[in-house]
Ligand SMILES: Nc1ncnc2c1ncn2[C@@H]1O[C@H](COP(=O)(O)OP(=O)(O)OP(=O)(O)O)[C@@H](O)[C@H]1O
């Protein structure tokens with residue numbers, strides 16, 4: 001059995017599981033003896049003739065695991081029998097860092113079990129998987145048991161009853177966010193790119209753009225102002241006006257030099273995609289350090305965008321599922337240049353949609369998700385506000401472009417020495 005899978009099994013009965021139903025995580029845990037509790041919500045509406053499976057990716061190589069996770073979904077969606085329900089799930093050890101693993105939860109009629117189990121066994125030969133089946137243990141569908149049948153039954157724990165578990169304080173993906181979704185150092189992000197060179201040849205081109213090491217640069221002489229906000233809140237319009245009004249240099253993150261590879265890395269799983277944007281911030285930081293010796297610098301998106309989108313994507317459900325304010329995940333990377341001021345443009349959802357429609361440009365998957373998914377948008381906005389480090393001031397972006405510019409100039413003059 002793979003070493004990583006074995007270590008996951010060592011504390012199997014302490015694990016908590018969550019199944020995402022309509023963007024809401026439902027939690028259950030394992031118990032040796034049943035104390036008469038009702039079935040956890042995710043099993044509550046099932047019939048005795050239903051069979052469920054959890055399929056958790058437990059690759060010891062996190063690049064391979066990250067690549068395999070979306071691939072697994074595609075394969076399952078393609079090869080599962082008709083009527084089989086597929087949703088995302090995860091498992092974790094409460095309060096244990098890096099214990100969160102991801103997978104899928106399948107619901108099907110028992111008649112399809114042989115087909116499904118054959119399919120899961122085949123998939124498990126490609127990459128290590130932990131597969132459990134869930135069966136009704138009574139006539140009324142109130143009692144369900146979990147059997148861990150793969151990778152190998154003779155080495156796995158016995159059957160357990162499943163019972164509801166309390167919701168943790170925040171989404172458990174927070175346990176594994178640092179340096180998987182939110183990179184807190186240049187070296188950690190670069191390491192991901194070094195390791196994925198074998199599967200993504202373009203990673204080498206990105207590595208060539210990076211500084212060899214992070215030289216300790218002097219603090220820029222002039223103010224550095226970052227403009228943040230969701231798409232279509234007016235960042236491009238405002239940053240260009242600020243450049244002209246202040247005689248500033250305008251920079252962007254990701255920087256121009258990474259443009260040829262952005263679309264490619266946008267298609268990669270979060271581990272690689274987030275490392276790409278994290279590295280982009282370090283390249284932009286070098287440009288800021290240089291230009292900031294000559295003129296004020298305006299930056300269109302920087303670290304806040306990288307971290308806030310990453311945190312919001314790794315979680316699900318309402319804002320309360322985000323890691324709590326003050327959590328280390330919101331911390332500013334100690335090796336990344338801090339701007340003098342961050343201005344966060346906010347706009348109500350309807351006006352933002354109207355501007356998006358008027359602009360009519362093609363949208364990225366994440367932008368489309370912002371449109372469709374109100375909870376995701378709220379999580380991104382709240383994560384923006386919780387990020388610590390440089391002072392961050394919210395600006396109402398709904399007045400005319402000129403009014404927003406005047407308001408912003410006032411804020412810059414009162415917060416920075418200009
Ligand atoms: N204050 C404003 N009032 C009305 N319309 C505006 C205002 N600011 C920008 N717009 C318009 O809204 C649209 C989006 O603006 P802009 O491209 O500047 O946003 P953005 O935040 O840079 O978007 P993205 O992040 O997607 O690049 C554009 O068509 C722009 O002309």
Ligand SMILES: Nc1ccn([C@@H]2O[C@H](COP(=O)(O)O)[C@@H](O)[C@H]2O)c(=O)n1
Nearest residue numbers: 231253254277301302303305306309366
């Ligand atoms: N510093 C950054 C900048 C952007 N992102 C990601 O890109 C998407 C938004 O960029 P637009 O150019 O479309 O405005 C968004 O999905 C962010 O995830 C980033 O991570 N870091």
